[in-house]
Amino acid sequence: MKYNIKIHVGENVTIEEAQSGENLLDFIRRTCGNIETPCNGKGTCGKCRVKVSGLDTIPSEREKKLLGTEALANGYRLACYNTINSDLDIYCAVDKESGKAKILTESKQRDIALNPVITKKFMQLNPPALHDQAPDMERVAACSDSKVVNSIQFLRELPNALRQENFKTTFVYFDGELVSVEPGDTTRKIYGVAVDIGTTTVAGYLYDLNTGKRLDVYSILNPQGKFGADVLSRIDHTTKSEEGQKEINDAIIKCINEMIGHFAEKNNIKKTDIYAVVLAGNTTMMHFFLNLSAKNIAVSPFIPVTTYLSRFLAREVGININSSGYVVTLPCISGYVGADTVAAVLSSGMYESGKISLLLDIGTNGEIVLGSSKWMYCCSTAAGPAFEGANIRNGIGGVAGAIDRVYFKPEFRFTTIDNAKAVGICGSGLVDVVAGMLDSEIIDETGRIVTDDEAESLPEGLRERIKDIDGLRAFVLSKGNENASGMDIAITQKDVRELQNAKAAIAAGIKILIKHAGIKVEDIDKVYLAGGFGNYISIESAVKIGLIPKALKDKVESIGNAAGAGAVEGLLSRDMLMMTEEIKNRMKYIELSAIPEFVNEYVECMIFE
Numbered sequence: 033m034k035y036n037i038k039i040h041v042g043e044n045v046t047i048e049e050a051q052s053g054e055n056l057l058d059f060i061r062r063t064c065g066n067i068e069t070p071c072n073g074k075g076t077c078g079k080c081r082v083k084v085s086g087l088d089t090i091p092s093e094r095e096k097k098l099l100g101t102e103a104l105a106n107g108y109r110l111a112c113y114n115t116i117n118s119d120l121d122i123y124c125a126v127d128k129e130s131g132k133a134k135i136l137t138e139s140k141q142r143d144i145a146l147n148p149v150i151t152k153k154f155m156q157l158n159p160p161a162l163h164d165q166a167p168d169m170e171r172v173a174a175c176s177d178s179k180v181v182n183s184i185q186f187l188r189e190l191p192n193a194l195r196q197e198n199f200k201t202t203f204v205y206f207d208g209e210l211v212s213v214e215p216g217d218t219t220r221k222i223y224g225v226a227v228d229i230g231t232t233t234v235a236g237y238l239y240d241l242n243t244g245k246r247l248d249v250y251s252i253l254n255p256q257g258k259f260g261a262d263v264l265s266r267i268d269h270t271t272k273s274e275e276g277q278k279e280i281n282d283a284i285i286k287c288i289n290e291m292i293g294h295f296a297e298k299n300n301i302k303k304t305d306i307y308a309v310v311l312a313g314n315t316t317m318m319h320f321f322l323n324l325s326a327k328n329i330a331v332s333p334f335i336p337v338t339t340y341l342s343r344f345l346a347r348e349v350g351i352n353i354n355s356s357g358y359v360v361t362l363p364c365i366s367g368y369v370g371a372d373t374v375a376a377v378l379s380s381g382m383y384e385s386g387k388i389s390l391l392l393d394i395g396t397n398g399e400i401v402l403g404s405s406k407w408m409y410c411c412s413t414a415a416g417p418a419f420e421g422a423n424i425r426n427g428i429g430g431v432a433g434a435i436d437r438v439y440f441k442p443e444f445r446f447t448t449i450d451n452a453k454a455v456g457i458c459g460s461g462l463v464d465v466v467a468g469m470l471d472s473e474i475i476d477e478t479g480r481i482v483t484d485d486e487a488e489s490l491p492e493g494l495r496e497r498i499k500d501i502d503g504l505r506a507f508v509l510s511k512g513n514e515n516a517s518g519m520d521i522a523i524t525q526k527d528v529r530e531l532q533n534a535k536a537a538i539a540a541g542i543k544i545l546i547k548h549a550g551i552k553v554e555d556i557d558k559v560y561l562a563g564g565f566g567n568y569i570s571i572e573s574a575v576k577i578g579l580i581p582k583a584l585k586d587k588v589e590s591i592g593n594a595a596g597a598g599a600v601e602g603l604l605s606r607d608m609l610m611m612t613e614e615i616k617n618r619m620k621y622i623e624l625s626a627i628p629e630f631v632n633e634y635v636e637c638m639i640f641e
């Protein structure tokens with residue numbers, strides 16, 4: 033049996049059919065595609081809330097707990113908890129397009145000498161004759177100044193490649209090894225792609241390897257997101273069934289092939305003229321890309337299959353570029369400090385500075401690197417998903433309508449991404465609002481929100497925003513009738529605690545690295561903030577909540593998608609590619625869970641100073 037489902041987006045209404053018994057979350061993914069599901073339908077995150085009318089089921093206890101009375105009264109239900117057994121009306125706060133996250137692709141770029149690992153050279157070979165009966169392979173080997181790849185495909189393609197243009201040929205080298213012979217002079221056509229596979233987003237860059245010029249940029253949400261927002265949920269998905277591992281691998285391979293197809297079509301080039309793809313990503317993303325089991329990364333002692341700088345024939349890993357082209361995966365450090373961190377260290381330039389730098393890449397895991405040209409320490413700290421808007425009552429990713437900046441002076445106000453009506457609050461907004469609550473004494477140094485009596489001394493514009501929501505003290509940023517979510521957008525006491533946990537994890541990680549290095553915080557000359565969150569947060573607010581030490585306030589530089597920039601450097605320069613290996617070897621990894629004083633530091637860092 034089929035039902036008609038009306039989907040309301042603002043004034044627009046479309047009707048889609050649903051099969052009886054279809055899960056509401058599956059239906060929304062199929063028809064709207066923009067719903068956040070950090071727990072992948074396990075019923076623990078509460079983010080798949082959707083306003084719906086026509087459901088005849090009574091809200092479950094879990095729904096009551098995750099949604100609260102106000103949301104339930106307003107018709108919100110958890111999509112993953114409900115199935116379709118009647119005609120329904122579904123109300124989406126944002127449409128498919130505006131629900132797309134803003135993806136950071138730009139970064140600080142260094143000038144590096146063009147010296148790619150893939151090169152081409154035009155060669156005019158002597159055609160064979162009765163007095164010169166050398167086999168094709170010997171003829172090629174005699175002209176090539178380097179080793180020839182040992183490949184059956186190379187041998188099979190060689191006779192035609194040589195004769196098609198009467199022995200006018202182009203030799204293609206990968207890292208100095210002859211890997212392909214093309215008919216005629218194709219030296220002007222040689223392209224490469226650098227990719228940063230983030231847990232949330234994927235960013236790709238197309239380069240002309242003759243000129244070093246960037247031709248195009250492409251970014252998209254990581255399609256593995258439907259299997260869980262964080263690496264642990266996705267690893268869990270791969271261990272549940274054999275298909276799980278395949279689904280996760282297929283999703284990223286398809287995504288990168290679509291990116292390559294898009295690059296080729298839009299820039300009027302052939303996919304076969306792309307010979308190299310250089311990839312950065314966290315250790316789990318690299319495993320998923322290579323279809324390696326990541327299950328041992330999820331459990332102590334957190335062991336990856338490999339962390340080496342590696343190269344693979346593109347066709348062997350399913351990437352559609354020239355069939356003799358290669359995929360290069362940058363090296364990782366450990367299970368939780370990946371190739372994205374190595375790439376960020378590379379593009380920041382901190383590895384070649386005589387002065388000490390601190391690099392922070394803050395996400396669900398915060399990767400921290402401290403060091404200089406002489407030494408480097410790194411660690412990864414489980415910040416939890418608060419900075420990405422998960423586990424926060426009205427938390428949301430960086431989509432249109434997300435509250436991204438909050439100001440308390442001269443009066444309370446906020447801005448949203450794309451100036452759209454507010455739908456929730458993203459990480460940068462969360463840091464701002466907690467910093468403002470602290471500064472205005474709405475919370476004390478322990479993070480406790482004031483009682484009604486204590487709030488008496490606050491300005492009226494702030495006092496009226498403090499109330500109880502579902503038994504929790506809360507600070508309301510936007511009332512339900514003013515925003516697109518239809519319910520109060522508020523920061524609850526629990527949200528403040530989530531943020532305290534996250535900032536304490538990062539701050540304690542920084543302290544441990546400083547101790548291990550035997551330096552003082554004042555010795556740090558530069559702080560690099562890498563990644564989307566680091567790019568958008570207010571430095572002042574980050575310092576106010578204690579995420580970044582006060583002493584470093586004036587030394588902070590946001591360097592954007594530094595992992596993507598590092599992958600680009602590896603694509604454009606063999607020297608930079610080799611440098612990633614050198615960075616890996618120089619880096620000393622500190623496992624925080626094995627350091628007893630980390631817990632004490634963490635507890636101390638929970639307090640706002």
Ligand code: FES
Pocket residue numbers: 068069070071072073074075076077078079080081110111112113
């Ligand atoms: S509670 Fe439904 S996806 Fe998390």
